[in-house]
Amino acid sequence: MTANPTRLGAIRTIEASEAPAAFFDVTEKTGAIFGENVFSLSVMQKRLPKSVFRSVYATIQRGEKLDPAVADIVASAMKDWAMERGVTHYAHVFYPLTGLTAEKHDSFMEPVGDGTAVWEFSGKTLVQGEPDASSFPNGGIRATFEARGYTGWDVQSPAYILENPNGNTLCIPTIFVSMTGEALDHKTPLLRSEAAMSEQAQRVLALFGHEDIDKVVSYCGPEQEYFLVDSAFVNSRPDLLNAGRSLFGAKPPKGQEFDDHYFGAIPERVLGFMHDTERALFRLGVPAKTRHNEVAPGQFEIAPVFERANLASDHQQLLMSTFRSIAKQHGFECLFHEKPFAGVNGSGKHVNFSFGNGNQGNFLSPGDNPHDNAQFLVFCAAIIRAVHLYGGLLRLSIASAGNDHRLGANEAPPAIISIFLGDQLQDVFEQIAGGGATSSKQKGVLSVGVDTLPDLTKDAGDRNRTSPMAFTGNRFEFRAAGSNQTVAASMVIINTIMAEALDFLATEIETSVKGGTEFNAAVQAVLAKVVEQHGAVVFNGNGYSEEWHVEAEKRGLKNLRTTVDALPEYQSPEARKLFTTYGVFSEAELESRFEIGLEQYVMTINVEANLTGEIAKTTILPAAVRYQTELATNVSALKAAGVDADTADLLRVSEMIAALRAGIGALDDAKATGHDHEGLAEAAYYRDSVLPAMLQIREAADEIETFIADDLWPLPTYQEMLFIR
Structure with a gap:
């Protein structure tokens, strides 16, 4: 026990602390509370006229343009539903280029001439807001004296209610753009990139004979790592308070070398925090699924079920703000910095992603025999091409001063962006390169040598934690994102480079078929071409090894070690052509993001x-x-x-x-x-x-x-x- 009075006082405060009473009724069933504070499709179906609901549903599910005529009816129903739950104010919630969440609150109250007031919420107010844009990062798009910016209702991300003991607020997810239409946020380019990817993916699906083709969306399931540190300690550390990381600190006698914290029993006080955060998230429709101790002492992880990437991104921002708020009520500070403590593992945010739609399912599901699943192989080949050509942009998407402390430090993937396919897919693509795939390695049976236990199913390939982009069964996992970063930045790049790759593959197949080549032969030819031209990006070995750095350089793969090395990727001719071709960023928007990144x-x-x-x-x-x-x-x-x-x-x-x-x-x-x-x-x-x-x-x-x-x-x-x- 320390003899320093300040530190001793902090320890005594912790010893005397008691877990707060549960914020929610612990007898409530999860199924009953999930999404109860969300203006969801089921709520809309009950409260909106059938024709209005069908119009909104078509926008949400099929990406059809929102009919302005329905806005007043939706706004009225949304207001009534919210006020029944104690809401007095609404807020357009947006995601500026600070990486944080911003919101502007307004009351439903409207004064009238006789000294009284009425409660109103119009369609015009729902659809568009006008926060001050002058103080948010814009990279030179707006002059300092030009303050006007607009928020626009994103109907695909449902409104929700944030509860507070002093009154509840209706939160409406929105885009945020300048008066001249440039994106000043992360959501706008995410929606643009998904539209571009969907258009090209639908071309591929049509080539495979599908007729009833829904809008294609990207799905995302981000794993979130974080540290919990007692508030009494953090309040005595100016570096943690102001920078989110410790700028000083000698290595403790015991760190993480025993791996005894990893997946260990969750401390009772921490478990109380987790219970309360999960109940709050369930009410908000956030599908929190997994929780456990992470590798470093004091480090933990939560992982949700897959959702549409746009919604998953919004939910991630909501999760982080919820964690920070409830942590304080439990006497903790929740640290999302990528490297809050030197010498122990930092925190990442693994971005698991896939592509699909309601009719054709998940396009990254290989089935039992991947070699026979040509559609899957085309989408997988598109990822290989995309990552090889645009690995620098993927590295750029997770570039920050905080993440620089983590990447390549034997706790996170290296800054070299490569792909891990696993034994099964690696074998299939090698067969393709050799003239055609005829078999797939199958799952096996693992006997553990205990008579009372059943045999376990053994996958056809192992996983690789050192790879930045790893195939993990029915999705890819982009492991390099930092804990404090929005997943939207990564998904914008992934969607856009997939749009280009799918465009290329569709065009190649279409051209071959028009030239008289049989369809399956055309597919085989383009797959072989991808393996030949872009197979250098596939690496199934140890990404931490020094040998890989040497080998990667021979293969021509970029090694952008720091944010300063990565930021110029915004200005490359390839990036400008890519983003402008698919309408994700204008040249001005690209330049602004470069300037903001530097700043x-x-x-x-x-x-x-x-x-x-x-x-x-x-x-x-x-x-x-x-x-x-x-x-x-x-x-x-x-x-x-x-x-x-x-x-x-x-x-x-x-x-x-x-x-x-x-x-x-x-x-x-x-x-x-x-x-x-x-x-x-x-x-x-x-x-x-x-x-x-x-x-x-x-x-x-x-x-x-x-x-x-x-x-x-x-x-x-x-x-x-x-x-x-």
Whole structure:
């Protein structure tokens, strides 16, 4: 137990804390509460006239254009339903390029001339809002003095009610665009990219003889990793409060090396938090499915059931805000930073995705004999081509200052984007390259050697946790996304590059068939072509190995190690052609995202650098000097008493303090000239000069932490934050 009064006070607070009473009736059945706060299709069917419901249903399910005439009727029904549940205000919820969720609240109340008020909600108000756009990131699309921006109702993502003890709010998911129509958010390009992918996927389905072809959508099931740290500790750590990650902290005596936390028994207090978050999510229609301890101490994971990518993206944002809110009520802070603690695993957000529709099902389901499933092989080949040609854009989609600390660190996939197919699919595509696939490796039976247990089904291939893009049975898993990032960014890229690949494959097959080639032969030929031209991106080995980095370079695969390396992908001719061809981004929107990426990278490191310098100067250095003074006083007293004094500790601490002061000086110098650069050069300067100077300070400070008297060390330690809860 520490003798430092600040840290001891935090520990005593934790010891005295009691789990709050359950926020919801624990006797409620999940099936009864799921989606009860959602203006869902079933609610609309009960409350809307049949003709209006059919119109809205066609927009939601088949992507038909929304009929403006139905807006007033839907708005009235939505208002009545919400007010029955205690709602007084509504909010257009949107997702600006901060990566966070934004909302503007308005009351249903409308004053009338006689001094009274009525409750109104018009179709015009439902469909369009006008928040101030001047202070959100726009990358130069809007001048600072130009404030107008518009939100637009996304009917495909249902409205929902956020509950609060002081009143409930009706939340309406929307897009967010500038007055001149450029996307200022993540949802708009996601919807555009899905429309582009759907158009090309429908061409492929038509070639395979399907006639009743629904709109094709992408599905997403993002796994979310996060840390829970007691609020008493976080409130004593300015770095965690302001940057979301610890900028100082010596390695604890015990970390994650025993893997004893992984899938271990969930601590009772944490389980209480999980129960309450899940009930809140169930009410909001978020299909939370799996929960468990992750690898690092204090780290946990939640995973939902697959949904349409647009809805999954909205639900992910809602999940993160719900977790943060309920964590505070349980005395925790929920950390979504990709690397909140050095030396233990960081947090990712694995983006599992597939494509399909209501009539034709999941296009990435191979069946028992993948070699006979030509439609599946075409979609799988499209992914191979897409990832090979546009791996740099996939890397770009998960680029951030936070994720740079995690990628390639033997806890996350490398920055080299490759595909893992597994033994079964690898074998099938090798057969295709050799002239035609005639067989598929089958599942086996695994006997565990215990008579009382049944034999287990053994899959036809293993999984690969080191691959950024891994096939996992009926979907691909993009494992490189960071915990704090929106899944929309990844899905925009995945949809768009799939649109190009499916367009290419459909055109190749159509051209061959028109030229007289039999359909199956045309499919075989284009599959073989994909394997020949793009097979270099397939890698089933250890992505953590140094040998793979060498091999990947020989194969011509990009290794964009940092965000600064990845951001120029926005400006490549290939990216401009891709996004403008399929109507996902205009050239102005691409340029704006490049500028925003640079700005956010520099601002993130600048804030961290300011915190590093401040904490070092005002907290760590004074503590070290106090210890130095104690040692010096002791040495002086011993000498005065005629006793031989060992000065080794005093000299060692003095060396550490000198190293800390040198680091502070180096950081001050680096920061002083950081803004002498502009654009990409400024970002590169912060990466190459400011970050190393911060690390220099940290190394000195962390060494001091391991040497200083415990009662003098002012900051909660890794050992305390990761293991006390």
